Amino acid sequence: xxxxxxxxxxxxxxxxxxxxxxxxxxxxxxxxxxxxxxxxxxxxxxxxxxxxxxxxxxxxxxxxxxxxxxxxxxxxxxxxxxxxxxxxxxxxxxxxxxxxxxxx
Amino acid sequence: xxxxxxxxxxxxxxxxxxxxxxxxxxxxxxxxxxxxxxxxxxxxxxxxxxxxxxxxxxxxxxxxxxxxxxxxxxxxxxxxxxxxxxxxxxxxxxxxxxxxxxxxxxxxxxxxxxxxxxxxxxxxxxxxxxxxxxxxxxxxxxxxxxxxxxxxxxxxxxxxxxxxxxxxxxxxxxxxxxxxxxxxxxxxxxxxxxxxxxxxxxxxxxxxxxxxxxxxxxxxxxxxxxxxxxxxxxxxxxxxxxxxxxxxxxxxxxxxxxxxxxxxxxxxxxxxxxxxxxxxxxxxxxxxxxxxxxxxxxxxxxxxxxxxxxxxxxxxxxxxxxxxxxxxxxxxxxxxxxxxxxxxxxxxxxxxxxxxxxxxxxxxxxxxxxxxxxxxxxxxxxxxxxxxxxxxxxxxxxxxxxxxxxxxxxxxxx
Ligand SMILES: Cc1cc2nc3c(=O)[nH]c(=O)nc-3n(C[C@H](O)[C@H](O)[C@H](O)COP(=O)(O)OP(=O)(O)OC[C@H]3O[C@@H](n4cnc5c(N)ncnc54)[C@H](O)[C@@H]3O)c2cc1C
Ligand SMILES: [Zn+2]
Numbered sequence: 001x002x003x004x005x006x007x008x009x010x011x012x013x014x015x016x017x018x019x020x021x022x023x024x025x026x027x028x029x030x031x032x033x034x035x036x037x038x039x040x041x042x043x044x045x046x047x048x049x050x051x052x053x054x055x056x057x058x059x060x061x062x063x064x065x066x067x068x069x070x071x072x073x074x075x076x077x078x079x080x081x082x083x084x085x086x087x088x089x090x091x092x093x094x095x096x097x098x099x100x101x102x103x104x
Numbered sequence: 105x106x107x108x109x110x111x112x113x114x115x116x117x118x119x120x121x122x123x124x125x126x127x128x129x130x131x132x133x134x135x136x137x138x139x140x141x142x143x144x145x146x147x148x149x150x151x152x153x154x155x156x157x158x159x160x161x162x163x164x165x166x167x168x169x170x171x172x173x174x175x176x177x178x179x180x181x182x183x184x185x186x187x188x189x190x191x192x193x194x195x196x197x198x199x200x201x202x203x204x205x206x207x208x209x210x211x212x213x214x215x216x217x218x219x220x221x222x223x224x225x226x227x228x229x230x231x232x233x234x235x236x237x238x239x240x241x242x243x244x245x246x247x248x249x250x251x252x253x254x255x256x257x258x259x260x261x262x263x264x265x266x267x268x269x270x271x272x273x274x275x276x277x278x279x280x281x282x283x284x285x286x287x288x289x290x291x292x293x294x295x296x297x298x299x300x301x302x303x304x305x306x307x308x309x310x311x312x313x314x315x316x317x318x319x320x321x322x323x324x325x326x327x328x329x330x331x332x333x334x335x336x337x338x339x340x341x342x343x344x345x346x347x348x349x350x351x352x353x354x355x356x357x358x359x360x361x362x363x364x365x366x367x368x369x370x371x372x373x374x375x376x377x378x379x380x381x382x383x384x385x386x387x388x389x390x391x392x393x394x395x396x397x398x399x400x401x402x403x404x405x406x407x408x409x410x411x412x413x414x415x416x417x418x419x420x421x422x423x424x425x426x427x428x429x430x431x432x433x434x435x436x437x438x439x440x441x442x443x444x445x446x447x448x449x450x451x452x453x454x455x456x457x458x459x460x461x462x463x464x465x466x467x468x469x470x471x472x473x474x475x476x477x478x479x480x481x482x483x484x485x486x487x488x489x490x491x492x493x494x495x496x497x498x499x500x501x502x503x504x505x506x507x508x509x510x511x512x513x514x515x516x517x518x
Pocket of ligand 2: 006007008009010058061062063064
């Protein structure tokens with residue numbers, strides 16, 4: 001079972017207490033945006049085979065959304081972080097780099 | 105190709121079976137093909153088959169990174185039906201179902217198509233209304249289905265408990281000519297026929313890059329060298345986004361794990377396929393006697409062909425009330441496949457931003473039933489640039505808001 005660390009509760013949480021919310025860091029477009037921008041925001045996905053930044057919600061816990069960096073090809077979890085970010089923070093990119101180096 | 109027949113079996117019986125040929129050839133890649141199909145699953149092989157059969161295009165290679173049929177084609181629970189709601193779906197799924205009827209004869213290969221009947225249970229008032237609506241839509245689309253009451257459900261499937269208490273069976277959408285087929289045989293039968301037409305099926309050949317020149321495809325880079333082509337068909341299911349990225353575009357697809365399991369073999373007790381969408385589970389009995397069980401997808405993006413155990417548990421738990429017999433069964437094995445899910449739960453058969461590159465994906469949890477129809481339509485799209493069966497399934501439909509919404513018809517994975 002997948003276990004993620006909820007950055008709000010500061011606890012490791014089982015997958016059964018979580019809800020997956022898909023790709024993170026999507027740029028929400030406003031009402032003035034054209035159809036192509038809405039398509040990109042609503043439907044197009046990176047769907048990366050490898051490092052994937054994604055949204056999770058601690059539904060059966062604090063109820064809050066947070067973000068995770070996870071590898072979809074190996075199921076390795078690099079870390080979780082606040083949803084109030086527009087890009088992965090330094091400690092996450094560092095964890096990914098370290099993991100990739102140790103594999104190379 | 106030597107034809108398979110009762111006579112051939114008898115003849116070989118008299119000479120220690122020394123006269124059988126290999127079903128398909130093993131080829132080295134040539135330097136160039138008219139069409140390269142990436143992915144030797146059912147859809148890729150069927151595409152190649154109909155390119156040859158319907159359009160006389162036989163300078164074709166099918167490239168497969170693993171082994172033939174080792175993707176979702178060899179991992180699915182083989183439900184075949186065409187009782188969808190929207191007209192474009194009915195057209196392609198019913199074309200497909202009807203091709204299954206004669207596939208064994210057409211391919212001279214026994215795919216064990218068994219039109220034993222498929223029922224989708226209505227266990228809430230909402231589902232009753234939904235399936236009645238689908239039955240009406242189907243009669244306009246020339247797809248034979250009917251809404252049946254609980255007594256008829258019990259008659260068709262006596263092992264079912266129709267009285268609840270939590271989810272009593274209120275009726276079902278019944279498609280008498282739906283059923284199952286042998287998944288591997290579908291891939292093998294097409295592979296044999298393609299090989300017979302002179303096509304190259306190249307296994308253990310992973311496509312690593314797509315070569316283009318001035319916005320047009322010129323070939324692919326693979327683990328067995330560069331291969332040129334005029335046209336490229338990407339038919340790789342769960343890996344569709346990975347191939348698209350190689351060609352420089354994105355798809356409205358997410359890849360997630362879908363799991364299934366089978367029980368120990370038991371005596372024949374169920375000769376129809378039953379799907380219970382409210383509780384998220386479905387069940388049929390294989391010819392070997394195993395109960396074949398499936399449910400909903402796992403929740404998160406995944407390429408590992410493994411899922412979480414609690415999903416299996418949920419699926420079985422869901423079925424126990426309606427099929428008490430399941431509670432006494434030992435489960436034999438469990439597996440997963442990576443399915444390619446779109447926003448409207450309908451497939452993509454489409455031209456792409458790269459000239460000469462075509463994509464067939466998004467069949468998600470329910471594309472086994474679609475293999476022959478999808479191959480038929482995809483071959484036409486690749487050969488002629490359009491097909492009446494694929495027009496509605498463009499990858500650009502999401503931008504235009506022209507969804508083919510089957511999220512209700514395909515409420516559970518199958
Ligand atoms: C557990 C489960 C149950 C299912 N049950 C049903 C059901 O009951 N009824 C139904 O209709 N459908 C069902 N499905 C869905 C069905 O299996 C799929 O929609 C269908 O098999 C897809 O076929 P395909 O040929 O597109 O893909 P696949 O069979 O997955 O073939 C794609 C091939 O592409 C290859 N490939 C990928 N990347 C590359 C590359 N870079 N280079 C070369 N080759 C590559 C893969 O190795 C693979 O062999 C189920 C799926 C699963 C996982
Ligand atoms: Zn929490």
